[in-house]
Amino acid sequence: xxxxxxxxxxxxxxxxxxxxxxxxxxxxxxxxxxxxxxxxxxxxxxxxxxxxxxxxxxxxxxxxxxxxxxxxxxxxxxxxxxxxxxxxxxxxxxxxxxxxxxxxxxxxxxxxxxxxxxxxxxxxxxxxxxxxxxxxxxxxxxxxxxxxxxxxxxxxxxxxxxxxxxxxxxxxxxxxxxxxxxxxxxxxxxxxxxxxxxxxxxxxxxxxxxxxxxxxxxxxxxxxxxxxxxxxxxxxxxxxxxxxxxxxxxxxxxxxxxxxxxxxxxxxxxxxxxxxxxxxx
Ligand code: AMP
Numbered sequence: 001x002x003x004x005x006x007x008x009x010x011x012x013x014x015x016x017x018x019x020x021x022x023x024x025x026x027x028x029x030x031x032x033x034x035x036x037x038x039x040x041x042x043x044x045x046x047x048x049x050x051x052x053x054x055x056x057x058x059x060x061x062x063x064x065x066x067x068x069x070x071x072x073x074x075x076x077x078x079x080x081x082x083x084x085x086x087x088x089x090x091x092x093x094x095x096x097x098x099x100x101x102x103x104x105x106x107x108x109x110x111x112x113x114x115x116x117x118x119x120x121x122x123x124x125x126x127x128x129x130x131x132x133x134x135x136x137x138x139x140x141x142x143x144x145x146x147x148x149x150x151x152x153x154x155x156x157x158x159x160x161x162x163x164x165x166x167x168x169x170x171x172x173x174x175x176x177x178x179x180x181x182x183x184x185x186x187x188x189x190x191x192x193x194x195x196x197x198x199x200x201x202x203x204x205x206x207x208x209x210x211x212x213x214x215x216x217x218x219x220x221x222x223x224x225x226x227x228x229x230x231x232x233x234x235x236x237x238x239x240x241x242x243x244x245x246x247x248x249x250x251x252x253x254x255x256x257x258x259x260x261x262x263x264x265x266x267x268x269x270x271x272x273x274x275x276x277x278x279x280x281x
Contacts, residue, residue, distance in 0.1 A: 004085050005092045010100040010142055016092065017055070017143060025052035029145035029172075031136060034058040035075035035190035036084050039180035043149040044088055046177055055143055056085060057094040063106060063131030070273075075193040094143075101138050109137040113163040119251045120264055121156050121275065124241055129160055136161055140170055148172050153179040153187050155262065155277045156251060179276070181207065187276045194272045202237045203269045209233070209243065210278035213263040217280050222254050222261070233267065241266040241273070248279060257281055 007013040017027060028051030030043045036058075047054045058081055065071035078095070085091050102109070110130065116122075117129040140148065150158045158176045165172060180188045185207030186200065195203060209229045216225055222245045233240040246253055248260040257280075264277040 003090055004082060005090075006082070007092065007094050008096060008100065010096060010103065013055075013092070013094050014142065017053070020053050021144075026147070027051060027143065027145040028054045029139070029143050029148040030054065030056045031139055031148070031150075032056060032058055033060045033074065033190065034081050035077050035193060036081045037180075037188045037190065037192075039151055039153060039188035041084060041088060042180050043151060043177050044085070044091065046175065047147065047149050048089060048091075050175070051145075051147055053092060054090075055092045055094055055145065057096070057139055057143075059094075059096055059101060059135070059139075061101075061131060061135040062098070063134050064128050065131070066125045066127050073194065075190050077193075101135060101142070106134050106138070109134040109141075111137060111164055111167060113160055113167065116156070116163065116251060117160055119156070120242065120244060120246070121266070124266060129157075132157060133160065133164055137164060137168070140165075140172055145172050147175055149175045149177055151179060152176050153189070153276065155264065159249075159251070185211070187274075189274060191272050191274060195269060199237075199269045199272070203267075203274055205232060205236060205238055206265050206267055206274060206276045207278075209265060210263055210276060213245065214278055214280050217257060222256070225263075229263070237269070239268040241268065245280070 028047030030047055032040050044054060044056060060074055062071055085093060111133050122129050150161060162174050165174060184204040186203050209232050213225050213229050226243060226245050230243045243265045245261060245263050248262045254261050261280045262277055263280055266275045
C-alpha cells in the first residue's frame with residue numbers, strides 16, 4: 001500500500017534523509033508550490049523512476065512574488081495535494097514554514113547569476129528570480145538531493161537553477177522535464193484553477209501562437225515571426241505581456257535561425273497571468 005511520509009520540521013526531515021543516505025539510497029527532489037496537477041505529478045513519476053527516495057516540497061515561497069495580491073490569491077489545496085501524492089506511492093512530502101526553509105534568515109542564500117535573471121520573467125516580475133534562487137538554494141542545502149526535477153514550462157527558471165548549481169558547485173543533477181498540456185494545448189499550471197471555463201478555452205491561444213511560430217520557422221525571420229504571432233492577440237480576449245523569440249541558452253533576441261531558439265510568451269487571461277514556451281528548432 002503506497003504511503004506518504006509528511007514532515008513540517010526541517011530537523012525531522014534531515015534526520016530521516018540522513019538515515020536513508022546512510023544505507024546508500026539516492027534522493028530525488030521535486031520542489032513545488034502545491035495546488036498539484038498532472039504536470040507536477042509527471043515530475044514525481046520521473047523522479048520515482050530514477051531515485052530510491054522522492055521528496056516533494058510544497059511551499060508557496062513569498063519571496064518570489066512581486067505582487068502581494070498574486071501571493072494572496074495563489075491557489076492552495078493541501079488536502080487534495082496529499083491525496084494526489086498518496087496515489088503515487090512512497091513519497092516524502094515536506095510542507096515547511098518560512099523558518100524551516102530559512103532558519104537563519106534568507107540573505108545567506110542570495111546569489112547573482114547574471115543578466116539572465118533580468119530578462120523576460122525577470123524584467124516583468126522584478127525580484128522574482130532573486131526569490132526563486134533563495135528558496136531553491138535553501139532547499140538544496142537542506143535536502144541535499146542527488147537529482148532535482150524541474151519543468152521546462154518554467155524554462156528560464158531551469159536555466160537559472162542550472163547556473164546557480166554551476167556557480168556554487170552544488171552536487172545535484174538538474175533534470176528538465178517536458179511540459180504537460182491540457183487537451184486544448186494549454187500548459188497545465190496551478191494558476192489554471194483561477195480561470196473560468198471560458199477563460200480556459202480562450203487561454204489555448206497561447207499554445208496556438210507557439211505552434212504557429214514552430215510551423216513558420218522556415219518561411220519567416222525571427223522578427224517577422226514575432227510580429228505575426230503577436231498579432232494573434234490583437235483584439236482578442238488575452239492581453240499579451242510579451243512574446244519573444246530568443247536564443248535557448250541565454251534568452252537573448254536572435255536575428256536568424258542558426259542557433260537553438262525558443263519562443264516564450266506571457267499573457268493575461270482576465271486577471272490570471274500565464275506563461276508558456278516552445279522550442280522552435
Ligand atoms: P510550481 O508549483 O508552479 O512552482 O511548479 C513546480 C514545478 O513543476 C516546476 O519545476 C514547474 O516548472 C513544474 N511544472 C509546472 N507546470 C508544469 C507542467 N504543465 N508540465 C511539467 N512541469 C510543470
